[in-house]
Amino acid sequence: MPTQCLDILNTPAACLISSGIDPGLAEFIGILLGVLAVSIAPLVIVIGLIWVERKFAARVQDRIGPNRVGPLGLLQTVADALKLITKEDITPAGADRLIFNLAPIVAVTSVVLMWAVIPFSPYHVGVDLSIGVLYVAAVGSIGTLAIMMAGWSSNNKYALLGAFRVVAQLVSYEVPMVLALLIPVLLAGSMSIQEIVNSQRGMWFFFFSPIAAILLFISTQAEAGRAPFDLIEAESELVAGYNIEYSGMKFGLFFAGEFVHVLTNGLMLALLFFGGWVGPFVDDAPLLGVVYLFAKGAVFYVFSLLLRNALPRVRIDQMLAFNWKFLVPVAIVNLIVTAGLWMVVRQLGIAPGAGFENDFLANVPAAAIMFAGHLLLGGIIMTMVRNAGRRQRAKDTTTTALTVADDQKMVTAQ
Amino acid sequence: MNLINEWAFIGVFAAVAWIFPTLPLVVSWVFRPKRANAIKLQTYECGVETVGDTWVQFKVQYYLYGLVFLVFDVELVFLFPWAVAYNRLDFFAFGAGLLFVFLLTDALIYAWRKKALEWL
Numbered sequence: 001m002p003t004q005c006l007d008i009l010n011t012p013a014a015c016l017i018s019s020g021i022d023p024g025l026a027e028f029i030g031i032l033l034g035v036l037a038v039s040i041a042p043l044v045i046v047i048g049l050i051w052v053e054r055k056f057a058a059r060v061q062d063r064i065g066p067n068r069v070g071p072l073g074l075l076q077t078v079a080d081a082l083k084l085i086t087k088e089d090i091t092p093a094g095a096d097r098l099i100f101n102l103a104p105i106v107a108v109t110s111v112v113l114m115w116a117v118i119p120f121s122p123y124h125v126g127v128d129l130s131i132g133v134l135y136v137a138a139v140g141s142i143g144t145l146a147i148m149m150a151g152w153s154s155n156n157k158y159a160l161l162g163a164f165r166v167v168a169q170l171v172s173y174e175v176p177m178v179l180a181l182l183i184p185v186l187l188a189g190s191m192s193i194q195e196i197v198n199s200q201r202g203m204w205f206f207f208f209s210p211i212a213a214i215l216l217f218i219s220t221q222a223e224a225g226r227a228p229f230d231l232i233e234a235e236s237e238l239v240a241g242y243n244i245e246y247s248g249m250k251f252g253l254f255f256a257g258e259f260v261h262v263l264t265n266g267l268m269l270a271l272l273f274f275g276g277w278v279g280p281f282v283d284d285a286p287l288l289g290v291v292y293l294f295a296k297g298a299v300f301y302v303f304s305l306l307l308r309n310a311l312p313r314v315r316i317d318q319m320l321a322f323n324w325k326f327l328v329p330v331a332i333v334n335l336i337v338t339a340g341l342w343m344v345v346r347q348l349g350i351a352p353g354a355g356f357e358n359d360f361l362a363n364v365p366a367a368a369i370m371f372a373g374h375l376l377l378g379g380i381i382m383t384m385v386r387n388a389g390r391r392q393r394a395k396d397t398t399t400t401a402l403t404v405a406d407d408q409k410m411v412t413a414q
Numbered sequence: 415m416n417l418i419n420e421w422a423f424i425g426v427f428a429a430v431a432w433i434f435p436t437l438p439l440v441v442s443w444v445f446r447p448k449r450a451n452a453i454k455l456q457t458y459e460c461g462v463e464t465v466g467d468t469w470v471q472f473k474v475q476y477y478l479y480g481l482v483f484l485v486f487d488v489e490l491v492f493l494f495p496w497a498v499a500y501n502r503l504d505f506f507a508f509g510a511g512l513l514f515v516f517l518l519t520d521a522l523i524y525a526w527r528k529k530a531l532e533w534l
Contacts, residue, residue, distance in 0.1 A: 031423050039430045085442040093455040094464070101439075108435035109428070116427045127423040134494060156457050156464070160472075168476050171483040178490045182497045189501035191494065244458055249442040253435050317533030320479065324522070324531045328486075332519055335493075336512060339500065343508045346501070 038115050038126040042260045049259045050077045053305060060309040080252075087248035094155035095245065103150035104246065104253035110142035111261045118267055119194045121277045121289030132193035133181050136268060137174070140223060143261065144170040147225075150254070151242035162241030165231055165316055170223055172323045177219035179331035183212035183338055184272040197276035202352060203363035206273040208370045209338045211378055213273040215331050217300065220265035222323075224258060226304055228311040229319060266300035267293060330381055334374075341373045478530045482521075489518050 051066065051074060058065025066073030091100055117132045119125035129135050144166060151163020185191050187208055188199040196205075206213045222229040231241075243254050270276055274296050277289025314322070345351045345366045352362035457464045496511050525531055 031419070031426060035423065035426050035430050039427060039434060043434055081438075085438060086445050086447075087442075088447045088449065089442065090450070090454060092457045093452070094457055105432065105435045105439070109431045112431040112434065113424075113428060116424055126427065127420045129420055129424070134491075152469070154457075155469070160469075164472055164476050168479045172479055175483060175486045175490070178487070182490070182493055185494060186497035186500045189498060191498055248446060249438050253438070256435075320533055321531070324482070325526070328522060329519075332515055332522075336515055339508055339511055342500070343505060347505065 034126050038118075039112055042112055042115050042264070043256075045263065046256045046259050047077045047081070049263060049301075050080075050255075052301075053259065056302070056305045057309055060306070084249045084252040089248040089250065090245075092155060092245050096153035096155070099149045099153035100245075101250070103146050103153065104250040104257075106149065107143060107146035107257040108253050108260075110139055110146060111257050111264060113139045113142075114264050114268075117193055118264075118271065119197055119276060120293055121286040122283065123286045124290065125194055128192055128194040131191045133185055133191045133196070133272075136193075137178055137181060140261075141170070141174060143223075143257070146257075147242050150246070154242070154245040156245050159242050159244050162243075166225070166242065168316070168320060169225075169229060169231070172320055173219045173222035173229075173327070176215050176323065176327040176331040177223060179328070179335055180212045180216035180219065181272070182335060183209045186339060187342065193271055193276075197271055197278060200275040201278055201358040202360055203367045204273060204275045204278075207367040208342070209273075209334065209374060210371065211330070211334045211374050212338065213269065215327060215334065216269055216273065217265075217303075219327065220269065221304060221307070222319075224261040224265055226258075226262060227308040228314050230308075231313055231316055231319065262304050263297060263301050266297035266304065269300050270296035326385070333377065333381075337373060337377050338370070341370045345369055475533060482525050482530060485521050486518065489514070489521075 054076070055065040055073070066076035069075040069079045091097055114136055116126040117129050117135055119128065147166045147170075148163045151159045151161075151166065154160070184196050184205050187205050188196040190196060190199075243251055246254065270293060275292075276296070277293045279288065279292035282289045282292065342351075350369065351366045352359060493511070493514065496507070496514070500507060500511075
């Protein structure tokens with residue numbers, strides 16, 4: 001929180017203090033305003049997100065999408081929300097009532113809580129925790145608990161199967177996610193998200209460790225339960241997974257939580273690897289940072305939508321094998337390589353010295369070396385994957401060829 | 415802002431974050447029809463009546479993944495202080511980190527060889 005009063009829009013607490021109000025009261029009002037602004041934002045945004053999601057899916061599938069309620073169908077989500085609110089709500093007879101009703105609330109709360117530490121601009125941040133990154137990882141995984149609560153309390157076998165898958169999936173993908181989160185912490189030397197963004201003024205961390213950014217994107221995609229990792233709700237196999245027994249607004253809350261989660265993941269990726277609110281003129285007009293951040297986050301959100309509409313769902317054994325036998329080893333190697341390269345770059349004096357951290361050109365040599373190192377590592381990994389794939393396919397074709405030959409033998413014998 | 419204020423913010427935020435999802439549920443409770451009957455309240459499952467108890471024992475594989483995760487997560491937490499201090503340390507820190515990560519990898523290789531990662 002800045003101590004200087006710039007203007008009432010950017011630094012409310014500091015301005016209230018300077019206008020003569022008791023500092024304690026001013027701080028409290030500042031906190032209250034911040035809480036309201038930051039917590040209402042995701043809930044307003046989700047209405048727009050659902051519309052974007054439906055329109056986008058429609059375009060991909062060669063449909064028009066919602067276009068009746070309001071201009072361009074913009075009010076469709078509002079109509080849906082009204083419908084959900086007036087729907088009869090059924091709590092199945094065998095359900096554990098308390099946990100059943102608590103689960104959707106926990107699901108939304110866990111996602112909204114993440115917004116407390118997101119810095120929207122140099123001055124607009126709910127609270128700049130010194131352990132911001134760890135807080136995000138911790139609060140984000142409460143969502144796992146919500147889904148487990150929903151699945152277990154429903155007293156429904158499909159819901160329970162969905163909940164089991166959640167535990168296996170979300171818990172597994174947390175390992176590469178946290179390993180990827182370590183990279184910006186290591187490069188910035190701080191766990192505070194605001195400080196991580198500030199150290200990207202010269203160069204985005206993406207160029208220091210592109211593989212970590214990709215790892216974070218994949219694992220957060222799985223954390224949010226999005227395609228191709230959406231087998232926790234697998235409509236075609238588990239009816240709907242953990243939320244079968246839910247109806248009305250409780251059902252809606254799960255989805256609101258999911259949509260906000262995907263956007264939050266996009267924002268986190270933008271903050272940790274793509275400079276967050278950093279952009280031209282952001283120091284003169286801090287509110288511009290909000291635009292930059294959301295523009296960057298929106299890119300990842302749209303990319304996530306594309307993936308959702310383009311990829312088929314993976315099997316659970318494939319999903320877990322992909323995590324433990326590919327993502328985790330890659331994340332570990334990436335951590336070692338990034339730490340090693342960063343150490344070498346710093347010790348050889350290639351990294352920008354004190355006072356030059358914010359200079360783009362001073363960062364170029366170090367970033368070039370680290371980017372090249374990561375490209376090489378990526379190349380090696382992809383070659384290994386390709387060779388493993390070739391071996392697997394060769395094995396598969398020989399077995400298939402055998403069965404075809406056997407079939408023909410049987411046909412001729414008959 | 416001092417440490418207490420930071421966590422006070424999180425506290426207030428958590429309270430507000432609880433109110434927001436609860437609000438539509440309360441509004442819904444006021445407006446929605448309440449005409450429950452025994453058949454309506456049956457577990458839906460797949461349309462047919464549920465057979466047997468749902469809260470049963472489950473596949474041990476899920477438990478194994480949980481254990482492997484626990485090993486990793488606890489060790490990863492110890493890597494965060496190392497990462498924060500990394501910029502102020504020299505090559506020795508890299509060696510120490512390498513050793514620690516190697517132990518982490520060791521656990522993964524062990525689990526892999528023991529086929530704890532196979533979906534059976």
